[in-house]
Amino acid sequence: MAAEISNDSPSDEILQGSEPGASRNSMLLATDSYDDLASYLSDTNLSSDRDRLSSGSISEITHPTETESFDPKSVISEEVGPEVVENEINEQLENSLDVSASPVDEPAALATSDSDTVTERIGLDTPTSQLSELSTDHSQPEACTGNNSDEQEEEVEYVHSQEWRQHRKHVFILSQSGKPIYSRHGDEDRLVTLMGVMQALVSVIGDGQDLLRCITAGSHKMVFLIRENLVLVAAARSIESMPQLLLQLTYVYNQVLSVLTLSQLSRIFKQRRNYDLRRLLTGAEKFFDNLLNTMDRDPCFFLGAVRCLPLESSMRDTIAQSIAQNAKVKDLVFAILIADNQLITLVRMKKYFLHPLDLHLIFNLVSASESFKAAESWTPICLPKFDSGGYLHAHISYMDEECRSCLLLLTVDRDVFFTLSECKEKIRERLVKYKCLAAIAESVDQNGYKTSQVGIPELRHFLYKSRSAAQFSCPEYEAPYHTADQRDRLFGLYQFLHHRIHSSSRPLKILFHVGSHETLLGWVTSGFELYAVFGPLVTKSAAINSVNKLLKWIKKEEDRFFILNSPTF
Amino acid sequence: MRSGDSYQVMLIGDSAVGKTCLLVRFKDNTFLSGSFISTVGIDFRNKVVNVDGTKVKLQIWDTAGQERFRSVTHAYYRDANALLLLYDVTNKASFDNIRAWLAEINEYAQDDVVIMLLGNKSDMTSERLVRREDGERLAKEYGTAFMETSAKTGLNVELAFMAIARDLKSRKSRRPNEPKFNVAEYVDQEKQKPSCCS
Numbered sequence: 001m002a003a004e005i006s007n008d009s010p011s012d013e014i015l016q017g018s019e020p021g022a023s024r025n026s027m028l029l030a031t032d033s034y035d036d037l038a039s040y041l042s043d044t045n046l047s048s049d050r051d052r053l054s055s056g057s058i059s060e061i062t063h064p065t066e067t068e069s070f071d072p073k074s075v076i077s078e079e080v081g082p083e084v085v086e087n088e089i090n091e092q093l094e095n096s097l098d099v100s101a102s103p104v105d106e107p108a109a110l111a112t113s114d115s116d117t118v119t120e121r122i123g124l125d126t127p128t129s130q131l132s133e134l135s136t137d138h139s140q141p142e143a144c145t146g147n148n149s150d151e152q153e154e155e156v157e158y159v160h161s162q163e164w165r166q167h168r169k170h171v172f173i174l175s176q177s178g179k180p181i182y183s184r185h186g187d188e189d190r191l192v193t194l195m196g197v198m199q200a201l202v203s204v205i206g207d208g209q210d211l212l213r214c215i216t217a218g219s220h221k222m223v224f225l226i227r228e229n230l231v232l233v234a235a236a237r238s239i240e241s242m243p244q245l246l247l248q249l250t251y252v253y254n255q256v257l258s259v260l261t262l263s264q265l266s267r268i269f270k271q272r273r274n275y276d277l278r279r280l281l282t283g284a285e286k287f288f289d290n291l292l293n294t295m296d297r298d299p300c301f302f303l304g305a306v307r308c309l310p311l312e313s314s315m316r317d318t319i320a321q322s323i324a325q326n327a328k329v330k331d332l333v334f335a336i337l338i339a340d341n342q343l344i345t346l347v348r349m350k351k352y353f354l355h356p357l358d359l360h361l362i363f364n365l366v367s368a369s370e371s372f373k374a375a376e377s378w379t380p381i382c383l384p385k386f387d388s389g390g391y392l393h394a395h396i397s398y399m400d401e402e403c404r405s406c407l408l409l410l411t412v413d414r415d416v417f418f419t420l421s422e423c424k425e426k427i428r429e430r431l432v433k434y435k436c437l438a439a440i441a442e443s444v445d446q447n448g449y450k451t452s453q454v455g456i457p458e459l460r461h462f463l464y465k466s467r468s469a470a471q472f473s474c475p476e477y478e479a480p481y482h483t484a485d486q487r488d489r490l491f492g493l494y495q496f497l498h499h500r501i502h503s504s505s506r507p508l509k510i511l512f513h514v515g516s517h518e519t520l521l522g523w524v525t526s527g528f529e530l531y532a533v534f535g536p537l538v539t540k541s542a543a544i545n546s547v548n549k550l551l552k553w554i555k556k557e558e559d560r561f562f563i564l565n566s567p568t569f
Numbered sequence: 570m571r572s573g574d575s576y577q578v579m580l581i582g583d584s585a586v587g588k589t590c591l592l593v594r595f596k597d598n599t600f601l602s603g604s605f606i607s608t609v610g611i612d613f614r615n616k617v618v619n620v621d622g623t624k625v626k627l628q629i630w631d632t633a634g635q636e637r638f639r640s641v642t643h644a645y646y647r648d649a650n651a652l653l654l655l656y657d658v659t660n661k662a663s664f665d666n667i668r669a670w671l672a673e674i675n676e677y678a679q680d681d682v683v684i685m686l687l688g689n690k691s692d693m694t695s696e697r698l699v700r701r702e703d704g705e706r707l708a709k710e711y712g713t714a715f716m717e718t719s720a721k722t723g724l725n726v727e728l729a730f731m732a733i734a735r736d737l738k739s740r741k742s743r744r745p746n747e748p749k750f751n752v753a754e755y756v757d758q759e760k761q762k763p764s765c766c767s
Contacts, residue, residue: 260637280637282584283607370606371589375631379610380641391641394610414644417613 019527020554020562021466021473027346027566028306028470029055029355029385056352058390061331061412158190169236171252171292174199175269176229181277182285184292188278198233202226214242225249229269230256239492241499244302248295251360254384255291258361259284262388290368291361297491298341302498303529305465305472306356309342310448313559315439320345320567322430323407327423328569331413333392335569339405340444341367343471343563350568355385356470365394366406372396373403376424378417381410395420399428405440451475454553456546460518462532463494464554466562473554473561490533497522497531512540521547575626576737577648578730581670582655583663584634587689590720591655592631595730600721608633611642618734625734639673646677651685651733656704658688658717659696664703671711683736683752684713687729691717714753716760725760732756 017024158164164186172191173182178199180188188195202224205212215222223245225232232249240248257265260280268275295301311319323335324347333352337344341363346354365381366372380391395409395417407427409420431437451461453475461481465472481490493515501508501522513520519534521543532550534543554561580588589608590601596616612631617624630649632642646652654670656663667686674684688704691697701717708715714732718725732752739750 282637283609283633283635284637286607365609369609371608371612374589374593374606375612375614377608377610377612380638414641421613 017468017527019466019525020464020551020558021469021471021564022527023466023469023471023562023564023566025564025566026469027348027353027563028359029353030468030470055355055358056333056386058387058392058412061333061349061352154190158186159194168238169234169292169296171249171288172198172233172235173252173256173288174231174233175273175275175277176231177274179274179276181230181281182288184289198224199231202231213246221245223249225253227253229265239496241495241503243502243504244495244499247302248292251291251295251301251357252288254357255284255287255361255364256281257384257388258365258382259287261382261390262384263390286368287364291364294341294364294367297487299463299474299491299494300341300356300360300472302495303463303465303472304356305470306359307342307473308471308561308563309339309344309440309443310473310560311344311439311443313564315436316345316563317565318434319431319436319440320347322434322436323347323427324567324569326426326430327409327420329409329411329416329419329423331416332409332411332420332569334408334410336362336408336410337399337405338363338366338408339440344405344440345563345567347567347569352386354383358383358385362408366396366408372406373398376421380414383410395424397424399431400437400441402441404444405437448474448476450478452478454550456549458534458538458542459546459550460533460535461490462530462550464531464550465529467527467529469562469564471562493518493520493533494531496520501529512543519543523547574623574738574741575628576650576734577628577630578651578653578733579630579632579642579645579649580653580655581632581642581674582634583657583660583666586634586655586657586660586663587720588634588653588655589631591653591687591689591718591726591729592629594720594723594726596629598723600723602721607635610638611645616730618731620731620734620738623738625738627730627734643673643677646674646682647679649678649682650737651683652678653685653687653729653733654713655687655689656699657690658699658701658704659690659693661698664688664699664707667707681740683733684711685729685733685752685756686711686713686715687725688715688717689720691724692719692722708753712753714756716756728756728759728761732759 167185169184171182171184172180172188172195174180174195176199178196180191180195182188183191201215202212206226211226212224214224219237220235221237221240221242222233222235223242225246230253232253234245234249236245260268264280268277268280300307319337323337323345327335327347333349334354335347336354336359337346343359346359348354361383362381365379371377377394377396379394379396381394382388382391386392392410392412393414393416395407395411397407399405399407407424409423411420451459461475461477463472463474477487477490481487497511497513497520500511500513501524508522509524511520511522513522514536516536518536519538521530521532521534523530523532528551530547530551532543532547534546538546558564580592582588584607585605589606589612592614593599593601596614608631610633614629614631616627616629618627619625630645632638632645652674654667654674656667658664671684674682686704686708688699688701691701704715704717716725716729718729720726732755735755736750736752
């Protein structure tokens with residue numbers, strides 16, 4: 001029961017630049033996270049020095065004299081408008097998918113002509129023992145050695161256990177040589193054989209100068225992200241599309257880089273191909289777990305946008321000024337204040353921008369770590385979009401006793417802890433003096449805003465993304481979406497809507513979808529993306545009228561929901 | 570160096586030996602029970618202690634024990650005046666790694682850094698795998714002070730930090746002809762032995 005309108009827009013299309021949340025001076029890079037997918041999908045050689053849309057370079061900051069020549073780097077990524085990038089992506093996605101001749105929605109989407117046989121063999125009901133034969137067949141002994149038959153049997157049993165199999169989404173990280181590094185569910189040590197199979201599949205198809213991207217088996221999708229040293233695999237039985245799963249794997253990969261840096265990762269595997277990377281990732285499992293759990297409920301990832309804590313713009317300006325004036329430290333690149341996985345303000349060094357993907361990793365670092373609540377911390381963090389080659393050093397501290405708002409000061413200088421500690425104290429004093437912390441606490445406790453405030457009775461929930469600002473806004477999850485189950489279902493609807501609209505084979509501008517429990521309207525222009533959920537009985541024209549009304553309302557509130565200026569030190 | 574009587578103390582040792590717990594016991598006199606909260610990077614806390622009527626400020630760096638943070642923490646060794654090196658008496662590997670830690674200290678820390686070796690979790694008698702004598706022998710071999718501690722019961726925790734504060738202070742105020750304060754001897758006199766261990 002889906003009606004699609006591909007090349008038709010509602011009558012009063014909003015001009016780009018005046019849509020709600022339009023930002024001419026964004027502090028975030030407005031390139032969509034799908035750019036990563038595009039470069040991945042269009043990339044057949046696995047070299048690590050493929051062009052990246054990096055927003056900065058640590059050496060540029062530490063050795064400013066050497067840098068004038070390649071300074072345009074950051075400017076380039078700024079100038080590439082979201083539209084251009086998006087079009088390119090779509091083209092590239094299309095091209096790459098044409099090559100593999102397998103649209104995402106169809107079963108058996110596999111990148112090679114061998115697909116049928118391999119798909120048959122990896123069908124989830126195939127016993128693992130058979131699969132391990134497959135892997136030994138193809139000369140990858142190191143992945144399977146060291147297991148006597150008892151252990152293997154135990155493993156097979158484990159993989160067949162109901163408990164392990166019932167998980168909706170598995171995510172695995174393995175090294176190029178097939179060594180297990182991480183498994184979202186279960187002990188990766190007991191999955192050695194399974195990961196050996198994955199490695200074998202990747203390598204067999206790689207031998208034919210091809211890339212394994214996706215296997216569909218019944219209701220399961222298995223998506224592969226192959227990088228220079230790592231293979232990431234998602235096996236999911238869910239509504240998510242192949243590109244959406246691939247994007248999630250990209251986030252997981254970037255989380256690895258955030259912990260280790262690309263240069264360290266490459267160096268390690270160059271020295272020892274079969275290095276057990278778990279040694280270096282001890283204690284980082286919580287970042288992967290938390291990231292994957294958050295990706296199953298927070299739309300910020302597939303939207304490639306950041307949510308801001310609603311605040312009066314005058315209050316937000318005061319906060320930004322308090323930070324900018326008291327953190328005038330050489331080599332301080334970003335100062336970020338966040339609360340409850342939402343951005344309060346971001347002050348940046350002129351010339352440098354943050355990518356939403358990097359900011360998501362920062363949110364993940366903070367929300368996954370309890371230890372920051374107890375003391376001031378000093379932590380190395382690599383922001384892969386900013387510079388995957390090195391660490392920034394983050395001074396991390398909570399501003400209040402209740403640990404609502406967290407301040408991060410990111411620098412390239414590892415010796416300025418005490419300087420930044422003093423800055424932080426001055427900033428905190430200002431924030432107390434001007435009652436900023438109280439305003440933040442109030443906004444956090446209020447839990448955003450309610451859909452009913454918009455004044456459209458049939459509207460149940462919505463996501464609105466300003467593409468130029470790379471920010472999005474959404475109301476609180478109220479009934480009927482207040483339970484975890486219903487919220488998950490709503491999240492699935494949004495993923496479905498997002499995927500249909502961004503489908504590489506058939507991108508849409510507007511999609512009106514009548515489901516059994518609700519009606520969905522998705523609308524994407526060059527300036528914004530809007531996903532709205534209505535009751536099941538709303539008509540198409542009523543929905544479009546409501547959406548226009550909604551846009552006016554967001555426009556009226558845009559100063560509260562979005563950060564439209566871009567403060568610098 | 571910072572003015573006044575202010576010293577940098579660093580807690581080092583393998584992951585999960587109880588560095589943060591030891592520090593929280595010393596600073597807030599509480600025990601972090603429940604789930605393991607691993608430190609990310611380096612945490613920083615201040616504590617002012619009183620040594621013979623004068624105030625001594627300890628700036629304490631609590632480091633993450635994981636291998637990937639080693640290269641980061643190395644950079645801070647050189648600023649440390651004292652190092653508390655911990656192992657877990659119920660974890661043999663953490664004790665075996667102490668020699669590697671001492672080698673790192675030798676490489677990166679100042680020559681006159683005060684080192685104290687601590688065998689933590691001494692309250693867990695039934696799970697103990699490292700004998701006290703083993704710790705003592707190792708400490709003797711490297712010439713460091715040694716004691717067993719328990720962040721859970723508080724055994725010797727205060728003493729460990731106070732002994733360091735005392736040593737650092739005495740180094741600073743000592744006149745050339747006065748006898749040198751010996752932290753190892755001081756600790757031997759003052760430390761309590763867990764009553765129930767063999």
